[in-house]
Amino acid sequence: MIDTGDTDTSSNGSSSGNGNGNGGNGRETARPIVSILVALFTGAGISLQQLSTGQPASFARWAMLIGGSLIGGLGGLFAAGLFESLLQWFGQVLGKFRSILRWRALFVGVLCLVALAAGYAVKPAIDSFERWIHGCPRPAGVRVLTSQEQLDAVRQLADAYESATAAANHGCPTAELYVYAARPADARDAIGSGWSNDALGQIGPRPDVWLPDSTADIDAARDAAAKFAVPVPIAEQRIIAASPIVLGVPAAAVPGDLADRREDLTWKQLWDEVTRRGWDVLRPDPSVSGAGALATTVLYDRTHVDGPAARTVEQRIERSLDAGGFPLGDSTELLCRKRAEDPHRAAVLTTEQALVRYNQGLDCGFDQGRPGSEASLVAFYPTDTAGADHPLARLGWDTTAAPSTAAAKDLEGWLGRDEGKRALVRAALRPPPLFDVAEPLTERFGAHAGIAFERRPPPGDLIRTTLQRYAQARRPGRVLLALDVSGSMQTLADGRRTRYEVAASGVGRALDLMSGRDEFGLRVFPADGRGTGSRDIVPLGRADVPISGVPRAKAAIDALGQVRPAGNTPLLPTIADGVRDAAAGKDEQIAGLVVLTDGSDTSGTDPSSVDAQVRGKGVRVFVIAIGEASCGAFALKDITAHTGGACYDADPGAIGDILQDLFGLLWGGEPGNGT
Incomplete structure (x- = not known):
């Protein structure tokens, strides 16, 4: 009896021990899985809450805030009150499916990947649903001021940028650019004076971004601000592109002995050829055109024009303007008239960009197509020419809204990246060096892709002196x-x-x-x-x-x-x-x-x-x-x-x-x- 009792006691003890051992092993096996689940629940909740930073402004963000809070709370609840119950439950399950869960590491990894994928998919899915219901959200408005000569080119850049933001945002653009123009002098005075009510009525609203023809305009705006004793509203500026001053000669008028010397002559030598051959020469009016002011400065300075010589230069240009009935305006007005009717086939003193866009058939507001091969212009690049550097100035007015500021900064960054630089090339501008240019800056459109030139414009003092000499000579x-x-x-x-x-x-x-x-x-x-x-x-x-x-x-x-x-x-x-x-x-x-x-x-x-x-x-x-x-x-x-x-x-x-x-x-x- 004693032996039997001893045996029963031992057996009962052994059975009890095995049962406790199995339960303990199951609990220990389940512990890391439950810990991972708790971490996933809590982390997912915190991540979703972070996505809705600030007061929710849409249905999707309200959903993320509420869902994130519930998931985070559930994770905390598991960790605080249900942890032991979960351990016991998973222990029982693991005891029954021990053979299956030998691959638990793989199971946990797959589970983590599924949770991670779901985390990435939540916001796009909610955004897609919201776009399906309500359409694209309203993009941030950015006001972009430029010159009349650059208006069409900047609108082309704006379209490219808006398309780029839409491609990166599931078809919804994040910015809408309102592009408008003013004459260079008006823009300089308006920005330098703090954008008075007169500027508001004559030009339009305060711009977020200013794209002038050159840094000479920005320097003049700073001078105007000093005169008006107001702070300069330029928060940041950078050079985004350049375009050299060239002489565009109709292809049919280029003599054979000069055809191979388009990049070998100085301005003095080229102007001597113009005079000797009796060419008509057109130029945008310097009083209303940034390109005209820079071209006149380069021509006067490089050919050493004094008072009497300036009058001789202006006489040639005046006769050419009168002979063809050309307007007294900027390069766009001049070249649009030339495209419509120019029996004298005059040469044009302007920027490479204006010449190339003329050869493309752009900027006149109606589709005339490209000019014929004989009427297209061929660029002469004097070895001592200078360029119109094209800056971007981001303006910091007190009333600028945060979304507009962020979008303006993004536009600035985009123009500095490869995608933006390719858009600048398509607008016939040359991005900063070390970026390869392609069409339309090629021989097909009268340009030369590999040309080297001084990318900085003439100094502001020289431009002002030239304009004074021009006023006296006209x-x-x-x-x-x-x-x-x-x-x-x-x-x-x-x-x-x-x-x-x-x-x-x-x-x-x-x-x-x-x-x-x-x-x-x-x-x-x-x-x-x-x-x-x-x-x-x-x-x-x-x-x-x-x-x-x-x-x-x-x-x-x-x-x-x-x-x-x-x-x-x-x-x-x-x-x-x-x-x-x-x-x-x-x-x-x-x-x-x-x-x-x-x-x-x-x-x-x-x-x-x-x-x-x-x-x-x-x-x-x-x-x-x-x-x-x-x-x-x-x-x-x-x-x-x-x-x-x-x-x-x-x-x-x-x-x-x-x-x-x-x-x-x-x-x-x-x-x-x-x-």
Whole structure:
């Protein structure tokens, strides 16, 4: 009995021990698995909470915040209250499936990979669902200011950048670039003055990014800021590309003995060839064009032009502009006119970028296609040429929103990466050195891919000195201003003043730009209340010659104060008569007729007959259309374009600015001497 009891006791003890041993082994085996699960739950919860940093702004972020909190709490619950129960449960399971779980390391690894993959897939899946329900979220808006000459090229870059952000964000762009333009001088003054209300009305909203033609513009803006005693709003700047100043010669006009020397001549040697061969040469106007200012500086400096020599250079350019009826404007306006009609096949002094884009058939707002092989331009690269370096300036206004700032920084970074540099090349710009260029900067489009040049623009002091020399060398103006005084000019323009009063005020501002060498006359139409004809209230004459002892500018302002608008609008006869009278000046003058009107012609004159009368008379016709007037009516665009002028549809508030711009182009010499 004792032996049997001993045996039973031993057996019971052994059975109990085995059971405890199996349970203990199962618990110990399960412990790392449960620990991993707890770590996965807690880590996943923390990760999802981090993804929703800040106040959730969308359904997806609310879902991540709530889901992450629940998962993190569940992990903590497992660790704090259910750990032992889980150990016991897994011990029992492992006891039954011991043979299967011999591969537990592989199982745990697969489980971790599945959890990791799920973690990567959660946000894209939620974002895809949200895009399917609501569409793409609104991208951050970035305002980009550039010059008129760069407008189309920068829009091309903007499209490439927006496409790049969309490709990296499941088809949804993260930024939307609003690209707009201003003349270089206007942009410099606006940024340097802190973007006043005048700049807001004339140009537009404060930009987040400024893409000027060269660092000379940024230096001028800093000088303007010092003058206005305001902080310079430039937060960061960098050079993103460059384009050399070249002479573009029509392919059919390139002589054989120069064809292989396109990169071997200095500017002095090249200009001597231009003079010897009697080539016509065009150049953007330096007063409105960054490319024109840089080209004039390079030409004057490298050919050692002094006062008399500058006049000789300008005479050649002026004759070429007049012969083809070319506008007084920037490189885009000049080359678009050349593409439409240039029987003289003039050479063009401009940037390589403008030349290449001309050969591509770009920048004119309508599809004309590429010019023919004979009309396409071939670039001559003087060995001592300089370039327009193209900077990006990120602006830091106090009111700049954080999303716009982040998007502007991303744009800046993108333009410095290979993808952005390739986009710059496609816009016919050369990124910083050590980046290979390709089409369109190739012989196919008149360029040479491997050219070397000085990438920095001339110093700011040299540019200013050159522009002063240019102002002294350019020919004086002979300008007749014809002002509509029909009854409709009594209509209120701004709630306080009539259209006529606004126009008279704009004329007064523009007269301050006259030099003593300029000639000016003021004419009104209709001549009287019957609504026919026109009459002079200030006859054409030199600005420094008084009228009855009164300075001519003051006499004009006084005469405007005596006019009372009434009658109809004999617009087309006034244009025909004005061109005839303005053409009666000297050869060494630039003649212009500036017409300001608020209505359509009431005379019944055939527009085509007026177009025929004004062509080839050497007088540029400019029309400012306000109110009910339109540049599309009576073929005003054709009449003005065929004379090298232009037609402007304008608000009454913009009259003064347009007149100042026009008279700045037409009048020569130093302003302020005509009173």
